[in-house]
Amino acid sequence: xxxxxxxxxxxxxxxxxxxxxxxxxxxxxxxxxxxxxxxxxxxxxxxxxxxxxxxxxxxxxxxxxxxxxxxxxxxxxxxxxxxxxxxxxxxxxxxxxxxxxxxxxxxxxxxxxxxxxxxxxxxxxxxxxxxxxxxxxxxxxxxxxxxxxxxxxxxxxxxxxxxxxxxxxxxxxxxxxxxxxxxxxxxxxxxxxxxxxxxxxxxxxxxxxxxxxxxxxxxxxxxxxxxxxx
Numbered sequence: 320x321x322x323x324x325x326x327x328x329x330x331x332x333x334x335x336x337x338x339x340x341x342x343x344x345x346x347x348x349x350x351x352x353x354x355x356x357x358x359x360x361x362x363x364x365x366x367x368x369x370x371x372x373x374x375x376x377x378x379x380x381x382x383x384x385x386x387x388x389x390x391x392x393x394x395x396x397x398x399x400x401x402x403x404x405x406x407x408x409x410x411x412x413x414x415x416x417x418x419x420x421x422x423x424x425x426x427x428x429x430x431x432x433x434x435x436x437x438x439x440x441x442x443x444x445x446x447x448x449x450x451x452x453x454x455x456x457x458x459x460x461x462x463x464x465x466x467x468x469x470x471x472x473x474x475x476x477x478x479x480x481x482x483x484x485x486x487x488x489x490x491x492x493x494x495x496x497x498x499x500x501x502x503x504x505x506x507x508x509x510x511x512x513x514x515x516x517x518x519x520x521x522x523x524x525x526x527x528x529x530x531x532x533x534x535x536x537x538x539x540x541x542x543x544x545x546x547x548x549x
Contacts, residue, residue: 355384362430374418378477379427386465391491395461395531396434399489401539402546403435406524409548413439413456414446421450422458426480435459437521454481457520462490475499479506485520489531496528523547 353373359380360368369375374385388396396418404415415437416422421430436455438445445452458478460470470488478486479501486506487498499506500519509516517525524546530537543549 353384356382362428365430374432376421376429376431378429378431378473383469385432386463388463392461392463394536395489395491398536398539399459399461400435402526402542403437403521403524405543405548406546407437407521410523411440412521413437413441414443416446416451416455420446422455423450423452424454424477424481426482427477429477431474431477433458434461439520454478454483456483457485457487457518458483459487459489462488462492464492467492475506479504485509485518487516489528491531494532496531 353368353370353375356368360377360382361380362377365375365377365382368382369377374387376383376385400415400417407413407415415435416433417436418432418434422433422436423430430450433455436451436459437457438451439456442453442456458474460466460474462470467490470490475486475488482501484501485498487496489496496516498509498516498518500509509519511528514529515525515527526542530542
């Protein structure tokens with residue numbers, strides 16, 4: 320239903336999941352998708368307009384309102400965070416951020432929502448209350464039906480020009496995963512080694528793309544053991 324120009328989604332968990340097109344949430348929670356403002360905005364106007372539960376980005380005056388993620392997207396994102404966070408913490412590498420925290424980029428000026436991003440410990444001071452100010456060291460994006468062009472083209476260009484050192488794209492729609500490293504201002508693909516992609520920035524971290532497509536996803540503890548986290 321709609322309420323004052325805002326689409327409202329309601330649903331219930333079924334066996335710990337919700338139907339495709341919904342974000343997992345409690346029975347009492349109402350998810351809101353604000354209607355697009357229909358005009359360009361300054362960054363200040365965008366911050367005044369955007370609701371707390373609205374997934375929206377601001378890119379040099381343009382507002383991009385994103386659809387709620389699917390249960391599959393949420394599962395994959397949560398699984399990946401559950402692996403990355405213990406690895407980063409165990410090795411004292413830095414800090415992770417997620418899609419609830421905006422990233423402020425300068426080329427072009429934008430407030431982006433990355434699914435997952437990593438910042439080295441030398442740069443954690445750039446975390447502010449509601450935003451990370453600057454280009455993260457690594458970004459992970461999970462492709463959704465409405466984000467294919469955004470993830471493969473728009474964000475790739477933005478992250479490249481802003482100096483994100485490494486950009487992973489995980490695409491459950493086509494069972495494709497790639498990682499790109501920044502070299503002389505341009506991205507180049509990181510080749511896999513024996514079926515695994517090894518990060519150039521998060522030292523010692525690697526993943527097998529085949530893991531992303533398993534149903535159910537591999538057990539987190541098993542993956543962490545392979546990464547040397549006990």
